[in-house]
Amino acid sequence: MNTSSPDKQSWWDAIEIYRRPRLIGIFSMALGTGFPLTMILATLTLWLGQVGVSAAVIGTFAAVKVPYAIKFLWSPLIDNFELPILGKLFGRRRSWLFVTQAMLVTALVVLGATNPVEDITLTYIAAICVGVCGASQDIVVDAYRIEILKDEELPASAAMYQYGYRVGNLIAGLGALYFAEQYSWHVAYYAMSSLVLFGTAAAIFLGEPELKGEELVHEEEKNISKWLDITEKSPSVWKIFAENLYLSVVVPFKEFLSRHGWYLILLFVLLLKVGDGMASSMTSKIIADLAFTNGEIAFANKTVGFFATIAGVFAGGILMKVAGTYRGLFIATLIMMVSNLSFAVLAEVGHNVPLLAFTIGFENFSTGVGGTLLIAYMSGLCNLAYTATQYALLSSFSNVGSSFLSMPSGYLYEGLGPSSFFIFTTVAALPGIVLLLWMRKLGSVSEDLRVKS
Structure with a gap:
């Protein structure tokens, strides 16, 4: 028993x-x-x-x-x-x-x-x-x-x-x-x-x-064959090309865009890691500005930071399993947002090795949690008939959010100053939380781990 x-x-x-x-x-x-x-x-x-x-x-x-x-x-x-x-x-x-x-x-x-x-x-x-x-x-x-x-x-x-x-x-x-x-x-x-x-x-x-997902593929094959009027035994080359292009390129995106609130999903994936990406891009800059030694940086970044990341990844996997998709994403987003404030505190306190270790550790932990939840969420969004195409689309959007949208970070850092910049990166995470609440209200966040194929 x-x-x-x-x-x-x-x-x-x-x-x-x-x-x-x-x-x-x-x-x-x-x-x-x-x-x-x-x-x-x-x-x-x-x-x-x-x-x-x-x-x-x-x-x-x-x-x-x-x-x-x-x-x-x-x-x-x-x-x-x-x-x-x-x-x-x-x-x-x-x-x-x-x-x-x-x-x-x-x-x-x-x-x-x-x-x-x-x-x-x-x-x-x-x-x-x-x-x-x-x-x-x-x-x-x-x-x-x-x-x-x-x-x-x-x-x-x-x-x-x-x-x-x-x-x-x-x-x-x-x-x-x-x-x-x-x-x-x-x-x-x-x-x-x-x-x-x-x-x-x-x-x-x-x-x-x-x-998996053969039913959807077969249904789309029937639709395109009917539309192109492929009835002859040896269809023309252009019809074969058009059919393959439709089934391989158009249908995976068509299936995703047919979902309720698809635009909110893409926007959420795009914006989720913007604040975190902006803060990460200026981490080395603030450490250099505060004149930490290489030994102090190695301790905080390579030792504390590494184990904090491992802990965050593990915690993220358990969090989604126990809390579910919506609550897990909400908690992860909050943790990522709050972690940026620790850099603002560091900027005000100045050269302080324990605080540096805590700040780097907290940031790496939050990145581990958020990254794990995002990967699991995007994985579950993929229809098993078009897994590679749809996941590549979602991960590309995520990369745009964490990389390209954070490109102006250096200018903002210089213009606002370290403390205000990291407070700004905290605020930059708010749109992701608002979108998640909106998605929940519209039913765009399902507790099912996979979409129906």
């Missing part, structure tokens, strides 16, 4: 779920997706700086992030086109995963083989190729993890994905530095490319996700 109270059992179930093989597999897959961006941002800029490339040229390498922001443009191809031969052998998702991973390894090896001093253009092109391949791998992995999981596993999977992604970042950063120190930057890139094997092994172990 189970004597545990319902609340205690709910909390225990939320923790125990992390032991499931599917969740461990998602962690392994995420580890393989977390390192490419590190290799073409922090690691690459360090390499370029050490060999004497100018700051102006290094700044242009920020363009390597663009593929991650626009990946929804080619996601319909990955979502709907089955690769010949490989698709029959491994299934649609895994065949695309293996191909994108092979392309990613090739691009990383080519990048590592370049000489930025002699030909910076080739290094630039190779880095962009790594970005495209890494973003493409993300499309496949996001679709795979959403489709392979049971409904109740979505919140925990979001946490495991964040864990794996951040561990991949950490390994890539430290591992690349080790190999560069012991051997060369070329060897560092060759060695780090092997991290894709974590995702390969997980896909082999977990197998191909079950194909």
Whole structure:
């Protein structure tokens, strides 16, 4: 007889779920997706700086992030086109995963083989190729993890994905530095490319996700065939092209836009992390302005901040499981908003190491909670017939909110001053809360973890 109270059992179930093989597999897959961006941002800029490339040229390498922001443009191809031969052998998702991973390894090896001093253009092109391949791998992995999981596993999977992604970042950063120190930057890139094997092994172990959402696809196939009057045995090339274009590109967005309050959902995803993104972009600036030493920064950021992020990710997975979608998102949004105020306090107090550690820890904890809740929420929004396309769209909107909309942060910081700036970033989070309340009122936030396929 189970004597545990319902609340205690709910909390225990939320923790125990992390032991499931599917969740461990998602962690392994995420580890393989977390390192490419590190290799073409922090690691690459360090390499370029050490060999004497100018700051102006290094700044242009920020363009390597663009593929991650626009990946929804080619996601319909990955979502709907089955690769010949490989698709029959491994299934649609895994065949695309293996191909994108092979392309990613090739691009990383080519990048590592370049000489930025002699030909910076080739290094630039190779880095962009790594970005495209890494973003493409993300499309496949996001679709795979959403489709392979049971409904109740979505919140925990979001946490495991964040864990794996951040561990991949950490390994890539430290591992690349080790190999560069012991051997060369070329060897560092060759060695780090092997991290894709974590995702390969997980896909082999977990197998191909079950194909779902066929009813909607078949219904749309009938509609377009009727509209194009495809009755002959050998329809014209343009009719075949129009049919595939409609089914692959138009229908996934049409299905999403047919939902009640779809515009509020997109706006919420866009605005949720604006305040947090603005504050994060100026974190290093305020730390420098307050003259903290490298040792103090390392303690607060790399030690306290790292473990706070881990705690936040774990708390986010449990929060959504226990509190539900709406309450979980509401609590996470409030935590993210309030965390920015701690930077305003730091700006007023000045050089204070314990307060710095608390501020960085609180900010990282809130980011972990909010990121986990957002990933779980966006995952549940995807119709299983068009997972890759719809998740790529939602994650691109999220990236726009946290990155592009926070670009004026430097000007605001200089114009308002540190304290007022961080108070402003707190206020900037209010539209997200208002939208969430509005979505709740209109019924656009469902407690169901998935939309009906």
